[in-house]
Amino acid sequence: MTGVNQIRSTFLDYFARHDHEKAPSSSLVPHNDPTLMFTNAGMVQFKNAFTGVEKRRHPRATSSQKCVRAGGKHNDLDNVGYTARHHTFFEMLGNFSFGDYFKEGAIELAWNLITREFDMPTDRLLVTVYHDDDEAYGLWKKIAGFSDDRIIRIDSSDNFWSMGELGPCGPCSEIFFDQGEKLAGGPPGSADQDGDRYLEFWNLVFMQYEQVAPGERVPLPRPSIDTGMGLERIAALLQGETSNYDTDLFRALIGAVAELTSVDARGPQAASHRVIADHLRASAFLVADGVTPSNEGRGYVLRRIMRRAMRHAQLLGAAEPLMWRLVPTLVAQMGLAFPELQRAENLIRDTLQTEETRFRTTLARGLSILDEETAALTAGAQLSGETAFKLYDTYGFPLDLTEDALRPRGIAIDKDGFAAAMERQRAEARKAWAGSGETATEAVWFAIKDRVGATEFLGYDTEKSEGVV
Ligand code: ATP
Ligand code: MG
Numbered sequence: 001m002t003g004v005n006q007i008r009s010t011f012l013d014y015f016a017r018h019d020h021e022k023a024p025s026s027s028l029v030p031h032n033d034p035t036l037m038f039t040n041a042g043m044v045q046f047k048n049a050f051t052g053v054e055k056r057r058h059p060r061a062t063s064s065q066k067c068v069r070a071g072g073k074h075n076d077l078d079n080v081g082y083t084a085r086h087h088t089f090f091e092m093l094g095n096f097s098f099g100d101y102f103k104e105g106a107i108e109l110a111w112n113l114i115t116r117e118f119d120m121p122t123d124r125l126l127v128t129v130y131h132d133d134d135e136a137y138g139l140w141k142k143i144a145g146f147s148d149d150r151i152i153r154i155d156s157s158d159n160f161w162s163m164g165e166l167g168p169c170g171p172c173s174e175i176f177f178d179q180g181e182k183l184a185g186g187p188p189g190s191a192d193q194d195g196d197r198y199l200e201f202w203n204l205v206f207m208q209y210e211q212v213a214p215g216e217r218v219p220l221p222r223p224s225i226d227t228g229m230g231l232e233r234i235a236a237l238l239q240g241e242t243s244n245y246d247t248d249l250f251r252a253l254i255g256a257v258a259e260l261t262s263v264d265a266r267g268p269q270a271a272s273h274r275v276i277a278d279h280l281r282a283s284a285f286l287v288a289d290g291v292t293p294s295n296e297g298r299g300y301v302l303r304r305i306m307r308r309a310m311r312h313a314q315l316l317g318a319a320e321p322l323m324w325r326l327v328p329t330l331v332a333q334m335g336l337a338f339p340e341l342q343r344a345e346n347l348i349r350d351t352l353q354t355e356e357t358r359f360r361t362t363l364a365r366g367l368s369i370l371d372e373e374t375a376a377l378t379a380g381a382q383l384s385g386e387t388a389f390k391l392y393d394t395y396g397f398p399l400d401l402t403e404d405a406l407r408p409r410g411i412a413i414d415k416d417g418f419a420a421a422m423e424r425q426r427a428e429a430r431k432a433w434a435g436s437g438e439t440a441t442e443a444v445w446f447a448i449k450d451r452v453g454a455t456e457f458l459g460y461d462t463e464k465s466e467g468v469v
């Protein structure tokens, strides 16, 4: 079996042999980019090279980039634990051309890697192209020899990639693997494309434009290439597994969870094992990159991720804080590829232990309130915004933790009611202060509280904040 660490090296070495400069992963906290909450793709560190602002010594690069998609334009948090292919933290393997090769070079390099180095069976592969991209269509025919039914034209945002609301963007071509009839789902573009049978594992983006303002797109100085292959997904395919969680790396983490909790990882509580393993990686890498749990911005997203995992640890019956005890297994798996993980090991352990110790004191109480309040509710019902707010305010339950807890029972949350309850509390606090006569300090205090409060609110409702911190 080819392990995850070896697959990463094979990818990077292949592109290095083809004259790409190996670039280390950049931080999960994007430098000088207030438009983005977390690095969510390999191209983020090269954004200025695409737009021509930065001149690079070398026109080609390759990397394995740490990514977090738990907020903003690309938000996969709700999927995690419940799909076989989404993580909050994952590695994106990529090759980049800054005005050097374009579509033909990118398709040829990709095809040779997957069919010669990775030995993937060609008859299981298929691709999508943007609906009017005749050039990419023709190149796939020529290079891969695909018949027409294996090059699918897609007329949707799925085949037009953009990093966020602004920035470099362009049409793309995604590569899929047909995992066979044992899995449900139709080919890309079909009505039931969300099934697991056809797995997207690589996206080739033909960077041609820059979105400079909403509704305003200008051509880039030189057409460029940006690709992204999910390491966990390609590892699953090459290891003959249909779930990322069955790859060597995740097996080790999930095995550690099972050992520490004595709960079977293949049993009915498997989703909890998966959530814990996934969120452990996201938490550890975020702490290593300098994020600490807090009540606003990035720190609040980290806190949400940690607390969600901690609830699942509690579901598995963990009598003591669990997450910090998994850190050595993670460092053993990934520490060589990411030395920052080794350097921050103690900090990661301490941060997880402190957060979990603190949260456990209110978690159990909050969960029993949630049980009482929802005892009479059945699938399709809604939990009142008031109750969700009480759990948030008194027991520190982020909204998505409550959502995740109710999900298996098909119960939703009245989010408008939640927002209204939060607003009401703010107004009351303001009124109480107004009577105290401390006008000058009061003004300052409310200015701070409103700012912190507002950021905190956007923190978990990241769909609306679009990732802007
Ligand atoms: P999907 O449609 O499956 O959500 P995507 O189209 O949003 O994926 P891209 O933005 O094209 O993903 O990212 C490039 C590659 O990164 C994908 O082809 C996939 O292999 C991988 N990837 C994307 N999101 C995730 C995730 N949440 N977890 C693991 N891998 C991911
Ligand atoms: Mg996606």
Ligand code: MG
Pocket (backbone or CB within 6 Å): 158, 200
């Ligand atoms: Mg996709």
Ligand code: MG
Pocket (backbone or CB within 6 Å): 174, 200, 202, 203
């Ligand atoms: Mg894609």
